[in-house]
Amino acid sequence: xxxxxxxxxxxxxxxxxxxxxxGATVEWTSxxxxxxxxxxxxxxxxxxxxxxxxxxxxxxxxxxxxxTISSIRKRxxxxxxxxxx
Numbered sequence: 072x073x074x075x076x077x078x079x080x081x082x083x084x085x086x087x088x089x090x091x092x093x094g095a096t097v098e099w100t101s102x103x104x105x106x107x108x109x110x111x112x113x114x115x116x117x118x119x120x121x122x123x124x125x126x127x128x129x130x131x132x133x134x135x136x137x138x139t140i141s142s143i144r145k146r147x148x149x150x151x152x153x154x155x156x
Contacts, residue, residue: 072107072117072140080113082127082134098128107138 072078084095099109103123109115115125117140124135 072115072138073142073144074117074119074140076117078115078117080109080115080125080127080136082113082129084129095129100126100128102126102135106140 080099082097084092084097086092097113099111099113101107101109101123102125103121104118106119106121106123107115107117107125109125113127115138117138120140120142122137122139125138126133126135
């Protein structure tokens with residue numbers, strides 16, 4: 072992501088029998104709000120270059136994802152190679 076971009080995150084919640092639990096309340100937090108913030112609906116907003124973890128919590132169970140914010144545009148591999156034919 073780049074600074075000022077937003078992205079919708081979603082969490083799927085399962086019980087111990089691996090059955091999906093619909094309607095579970097997920098609490099979202101950012102480890103470093105100077106890098107990215109996330110609201111109660113899972114909308115992530117990039118703030119500044121860097122890396123942080125976004126944590127999804129349901130009661131006492133947590134999982135996280137590492138998010139990197141960079142103003143440097145990365146090229147897709149296919150853009151880097153050209154054909155001479």
